Amino acid sequence: MSENRSEIEPRPPMTAAPYAREAHVALPLVLLGAVLVALVSLPFWGDGSLQRTALEFFYFLALAQAWNLMAGYAGMMSIGQQAFVGIGAYSLVVFAEDLGLNPFLTIPLAAVVAMILALPSSWLLFRLKGAYFAVATWVIAETVRLAVNANIDWLGGGRGRTVRSLGQFDRHLREDLGYYAGLALALIAVFGVFFLLRSKTGLALQAIRDTENGARAVGVETRRTKRIVYLFAAAIAGATGALIYIVQINVRPDAAFSINWAAYVIFIVVIGGIGTIEGPILGTILFFVLRDLLEGLEAWSMLIFGLIAIVMMLFAPKGIWGVMNAHRPVPLFRTARKLPARFKADEGEA
Amino acid sequence: MIAISTALNGILLGGLYALYGLGLSLTFGIMRTVNLAHGDVIVLATYLSLLTTQILGFTPLMSLVVLVPVMFCIGYGLQRLVLNRTLKDGMMPAVIITFGLSFVIQNGLLLGFSADRQVLRQGAVETMGVTLAPGLTLGLFPILTLGVLLVLIFALQAFMGRTLLGRAFRATSDDPNTAELMGIDGRKIYGLAMGLAFAIIAVTGVIMGIRSNFSPFDGPARLIFAFEVIIIGGMGSIYGVLAGGLILGLAQTIGGAISPTYFQLAGHLATLGILAVRPSGLFPETIEKG
Amino acid sequence: MALLDVENISARYGLFQALRGISLTAEEGETLAIVGANGAGKTTLLRAICGALPASEGRILFDGEDIAGQPASQLVQRGIAMVPEGRRLFPSLTVEDNLIIGSYPKRKGVWTKDKVYELFPELVKRRMNRGLDLSGGEQQMVAIGRALMSNPRLILMDEISLGLAPIVVNQIYRSLPDISAAGTTVLLVEQDLNRALSVSDHVTCLLEGHVELAGVSREIDRQALIDAYFGASQ
Numbered sequence: 001m002s003e004n005r006s007e008i009e010p011r012p013p014m015t016a017a018p019y020a021r022e023a024h025v026a027l028p029l030v031l032l033g034a035v036l037v038a039l040v041s042l043p044f045w046g047d048g049s050l051q052r053t054a055l056e057f058f059y060f061l062a063l064a065q066a067w068n069l070m071a072g073y074a075g076m077m078s079i080g081q082q083a084f085v086g087i088g089a090y091s092l093v094v095f096a097e098d099l100g101l102n103p104f105l106t107i108p109l110a111a112v113v114a115m116i117l118a119l120p121s122s123w124l125l126f127r128l129k130g131a132y133f134a135v136a137t138w139v140i141a142e143t144v145r146l147a148v149n150a151n152i153d154w155l156g157g158g159r160g161r162t163v164r165s166l167g168q169f170d171r172h173l174r175e176d177l178g179y180y181a182g183l184a185l186a187l188i189a190v191f192g193v194f195f196l197l198r199s200k201t202g203l204a205l206q207a208i209r210d211t212e213n214g215a216r217a218v219g220v221e222t223r224r225t226k227r228i229v230y231l232f233a234a235a236i237a238g239a240t241g242a243l244i245y246i247v248q249i250n251v252r253p254d255a256a257f258s259i260n261w262a263a264y265v266i267f268i269v270v271i272g273g274i275g276t277i278e279g280p281i282l283g284t285i286l287f288f289v290l291r292d293l294l295e296g297l298e299a300w301s302m303l304i305f306g307l308i309a310i311v312m313m314l315f316a317p318k319g320i321w322g323v324m325n326a327h328r329p330v331p332l333f334r335t336a337r338k339l340p341a342r343f344k345a346d347e348g349e350a
Numbered sequence: 351m352i353a354i355s356t357a358l359n360g361i362l363l364g365g366l367y368a369l370y371g372l373g374l375s376l377t378f379g380i381m382r383t384v385n386l387a388h389g390d391v392i393v394l395a396t397y398l399s400l401l402t403t404q405i406l407g408f409t410p411l412m413s414l415v416v417l418v419p420v421m422f423c424i425g426y427g428l429q430r431l432v433l434n435r436t437l438k439d440g441m442m443p444a445v446i447i448t449f450g451l452s453f454v455i456q457n458g459l460l461l462g463f464s465a466d467r468q469v470l471r472q473g474a475v476e477t478m479g480v481t482l483a484p485g486l487t488l489g490l491f492p493i494l495t496l497g498v499l500l501v502l503i504f505a506l507q508a509f510m511g512r513t514l515l516g517r518a519f520r521a522t523s524d525d526p527n528t529a530e531l532m533g534i535d536g537r538k539i540y541g542l543a544m545g546l547a548f549a550i551i552a553v554t555g556v557i558m559g560i561r562s563n564f565s566p567f568d569g570p571a572r573l574i575f576a577f578e579v580i581i582i583g584g585m586g587s588i589y590g591v592l593a594g595g596l597i598l599g600l601a602q603t604i605g606g607a608i609s610p611t612y613f614q615l616a617g618h619l620a621t622l623g624i625l626a627v628r629p630s631g632l633f634p635e636t637i638e639k640g
Numbered sequence: 641m642a643l644l645d646v647e648n649i650s651a652r653y654g655l656f657q658a659l660r661g662i663s664l665t666a667e668e669g670e671t672l673a674i675v676g677a678n679g680a681g682k683t684t685l686l687r688a689i690c691g692a693l694p695a696s697e698g699r700i701l702f703d704g705e706d707i708a709g710q711p712a713s714q715l716v717q718r719g720i721a722m723v724p725e726g727r728r729l730f731p732s733l734t735v736e737d738n739l740i741i742g743s744y745p746k747r748k749g750v751w752t753k754d755k756v757y758e759l760f761p762e763l764v765k766r767r768m769n770r771g772l773d774l775s776g777g778e779q780q781m782v783a784i785g786r787a788l789m790s791n792p793r794l795i796l797m798d799e800i801s802l803g804l805a806p807i808v809v810n811q812i813y814r815s816l817p818d819i820s821a822a823g824t825t826v827l828l829v830e831q832d833l834n835r836a837l838s839v840s841d842h843v844t845c846l847l848e849g850h851v852e853l854a855g856v857s858r859e860i861d862r863q864a865l866i867d868a869y870f871g872a873s874q
Contacts, residue, residue, distance in 0.1 A: 150611030306453030
């Protein structure tokens with residue numbers, strides 16, 4: 001009820017900016033600033049284990065944001081993002097080991113490689129819809145995994161390869177550089193999605209989410225919009241893949257192309273809240289907490305993750321963030337466009 | 351002779367793959383959604399058969415007497431109690447729920463049966479061969495598998511074409527809202543369709559377990575094969591499943607004959623190739639809506 | 641007691657209020673025509689009666705029992721059949737299968753496949769064709785036949801002449817007396833006032849979601865009906 005009441009209150013005339021500044025816009029900004037300061041300074045006050053956990057948090061957050069943009073906004077349910085994580089990992093191997101580039105420079109290059117390979121993959125995938133799209137993304141990921149695994153000796157086959165050139169860095173320097181690269185990646189993912197959603201593309205995405213055919217009918221280039229999103233998500237996953245293996249050093253195809261990358265990320269978004277920017281952030285935090293709680297339970301923990309995803313979909317399909325928002329909406333990231341008050345008069349009586 | 355033998359073995363392997371695809375094709379044809387736990391449900395059926403043979407002393411094929419009704423009820427229950435709740439929200443919830451279910455089944459089986467590979471023992475029929483010509487011997491059980499597949503396909507086709515309930519299945523698939531106006535309760539139809547798919551999966555699971563050993567994590571690969579069968583054959587088409595299975599089996603066997611490492615890869619590439627040139631498969635039947 | 645007694649129902653699509661307090665009755669065996677301009681709420685009214693769209697207010701009494709809120713699939717079992725706007729045949733089913741599916745509720749009565757073929761002999765040679773291979777008129781015949789196969793007490797027909805040539809429309813309307821002769825109550829939506837008046841016992845004119853005029857078809861003042869149709873009396 002409380003949200004309805006606020007809608008009835010008089011609003012400024014429509015000449016105001018579409019994102020009218022409201023009183024509680026300041027709080028999220030202060031919060032965001034504080035979190036940023038804490039994260040940037042973390043290597044100076046946190047210990048190594050906290051720093052490693054934070055880095056892991058960053059790359060799961062980046063993957064979750066990218067997946068959420070695809071699934072939650074563009075209606076493309078992918079279970080094959082591990083293809084691009086793996087491609088990113090092997091880009092690191094090729095650029096750093098074979099071509100002798102600085103491993104950290106390979107992170108943006110991995111994003112580019114992933115994006116280039118995502119293009120032909122999108123030609124195939126965009127012929128399919130819904131659940132078929134989902135399984136096809138997986139088939140493509142499996143195809144790439146098997147191709148790398150079995151047929152390319154140069155990449156080390158099933159045993160994979162080690163990024164030896166990382167040995168040139170002092171361990172602390174490597175961890176710090178990795179940490180900041182991860183922070184940058186997470187920020188790019190979060191704010192990339194944020195600005196994409198507030199752009200014209202974002203408007204097109206919302207139209208597609210509401211009704212794809214309708215959007216097409218009014219001239220939204222649905223294919224182009226979806227392709228932008230797909231390539232963006234591939235780039236984020238590619239960069240993440242390179243980053244992950246800068247930390248882990250040994251690249252093996254079964255691990256780099258593991259379906260678990262997709263599974264954890266889907267779990268994160270589902271539990272946090274699909275179709276919002278805040279959801280994946282909250283989801284990543286919850287995922288880390290849960291994983292900590294369930295540590296050592298092995299099979300039980302995976303079973304519980306699966307059960308939680310099912311229960312969430314049945315009883316809180318908008319995730320924990322959705323549940324919180326239902327009581328008191330506090331969007332940290334304002335991407336929703338509000339209907340001008342004059343179109344809303346009729347809603348009150350319904 | 352090697353070429354003929356490879357081709358025949360590919361076709362026989364395709365029989366098994368078509369069985370994987372049959373249940374998935376049925377549910378996709380009617381509900382337009384993919385059960386991502388399809389492969390894991392096949393493996394679950396195999397383990398349930400193993401359990402039945404251990405507890406009741408049945409042979410695996412005898413265990414079907416218990417397994418088929420039990421699996422039907424599990425499928426019906428899953429659809430009516432879980433998946434039907436999310437119908438109005440599009441395909442995403444069902445996909446995520448079955449994805450979650452996949453992890454529940456895999457890890458549940460791991461906890462219950464350990465990661466050791468197991469096998470269903472049916473006896474002599476497993477290893478019997480049929481010699482067609484000198485140097486050309488085919489396994490008897492793979493031939494039987496193909497026979498079971500053909501029987502199931504014809505039975506399913508007759509059910510869909512000749513019975514009132516089968517027509518109601520097709521009407522619901524075409525247009526659930528108008529079907530409702532004919533007195534057809536779509537939710538019940540969906541439940542029955544999933545039950546039927548699970549009953550077919552029971553047969554599939556037992557055959558798979560007799561033909562090869564299995565472990566709790568074999569499901570995802572089965573799902574992918576089933577999916578490829580449908581992509582190749584055409585969505586929602588029962589005969590397409592037969593064609594899709596045979597082509598996938600042939601592709602894998604031919605790939606495997608070139609190099610063992612090309613076995614699965616050849617199947618994936620065949621699928622992606624079909625997707626590139628004929629996105630609706632070789633025998634499309636489903637009428638695309640909106 | 642009337643077979644159908646609609647009491648003051650309202651219904652809406654989202655923000656759009658399509659029906660605003662509509663009441664009407666239909667006696668067993670009679671034919672009631674509903675006329676009105678586009679957007680007057682005719683289709684919505686039929687959809688509310690057959691259970692495809694829940695009414696937000698009011699009661700719908702069928703044979704004395706309130707059926708508002710019951711799903712369409714149950715109402716067919718009770719004897720309310722719908723011939724939907726746009727025919728909506730099942731595209732992957734043959735003509736014969738479309739008819740057979742109409743018998744899904746398993747209600748006893750005079751209508752069988754053979755009876756429908758007798759009513760629409762044109763369909764006999766089309767039995768094995770798929771619905772979409774048919775002409776518009778033939779499709780409409782299948783849609784009516786399919787609804788009859790449930791042996792309804794009340795049949796709702798939504799714009800059965802839509803998009804058809806006049807000669808085909810005549811042909812289809814010639815089947816109405818046979819349908820009524822079986823004791824079936826007919827509720828039909830029709831854009832053509834003359835046709836509506838000539839086939840019905842009573843007529844109800846809707847305007848912007850409410851009943852603007854109602855009366856006995858043979859006695860009604862034609863000019864008043866035209867005014868009601870266009871909203872000229874306001």
